Amino acid sequence: MQTPQNIRVHKEDRILEIVWAEEDVSRLPFRLVRQSCRCAACVDEFTGRQVLNKDSVSEMISAEEVSLTGNYALKIRWSDTHDSGLFTWDHLRSISDLLNNVER
Numbered sequence: 001m002q003t004p005q006n007i008r009v010h011k012e013d014r015i016l017e018i019v020w021a022e023e024d025v026s027r028l029p030f031r032l033v034r035q036s037c038r039c040a041a042c043v044d045e046f047t048g049r050q051v052l053n054k055d056s057v058s059e060m061i062s063a064e065e066v067s068l069t070g071n072y073a074l075k076i077r078w079s080d081t082h083d084s085g086l087f088t089w090d091h092l093r094s095i096s097d098l099l100n101n102v103e104r
């Protein structure tokens with residue numbers, strides 16, 4: 001598992017910046033991260049199907065509070081009051097890779 005060297009929260013740009021390595025920095029839009037939440041309220045535990053309607057996540061979504069959980073995940077309290085999701089490094093890495101694929 002890859003562990004970030006640094007994490008920066010850019011509230012004004014709505015970007016979660018994850019420094020994986022010197023030349024490997026991911027800039028993840030808050031909205032994309034929020035849409036990728038895998039908690040029990042957003043994803044059906046049994047089928048793995050996403051219950052969250054991605055369109056319902058505001059463009060203006062903000063991360064009110066970002067904190068470390070152990071040394072394996074981030075806990076994010078969103079401006080829509082949702083805070084039950086944990087974003088593990090693996091999960092954030094997969095969001096980063098997804099974003100890179102889209103941009104290519």
Ligand SMILES: [Zn+2]
Nearest residue numbers: 037039042085
């Ligand atoms: Zn969730």
